[in-house]
Amino acid sequence: MDKVTRLASEKGVVLFSKSSCCMCYAVKILFQELGVTPTVHELDQDPEGWEMEKALMRLGCNGPVPAIFIGGKLVGSTNEVMSLHLSRGLMPMLKPYQTLC
Numbered sequence: 770m771d772k773v774t775r776l777a778s779e780k781g782v783v784l785f786s787k788s789s790c791c792m793c794y795a796v797k798i799l800f801q802e803l804g805v806t807p808t809v810h811e812l813d814q815d816p817e818g819w820e821m822e823k824a825l826m827r828l829g830c831n832g833p834v835p836a837i838f839i840g841g842k843l844v845g846s847t848n849e850v851m852s853l854h855l856s857r858g859l860m861p862m863l864k865p866y867q868t869l870c
């Protein structure tokens with residue numbers, strides 16, 4: 770649990786993902802289109818990935834991936850991020866982390 774909370778708070782936008790997850794890919798593309806480069810932790814490529822999955826579930830994630838943190842706070846999974854985006858609530862959260870084009 771400590772590793773997950775530490776990693777989630779080290780950067781502005783953090784995505785816990787699996788390389789084969791299509792929903793994780795969709796979130797990565799959304800962030801790319803919004804001008805944000807998240808720090809991505811691929812759990813299936815990390816030796817401690819299974820422990821991190823369990824920690825994410827304990828933190829309240831419905832499924833272990835994708836798990837999105839913005840500003841060190843758990844936003845949720847794909848549904849929560851897409852709902853925020855459609856209700857125009859995501860951009861204000863991401864504004865400090867957008868790269869200048």
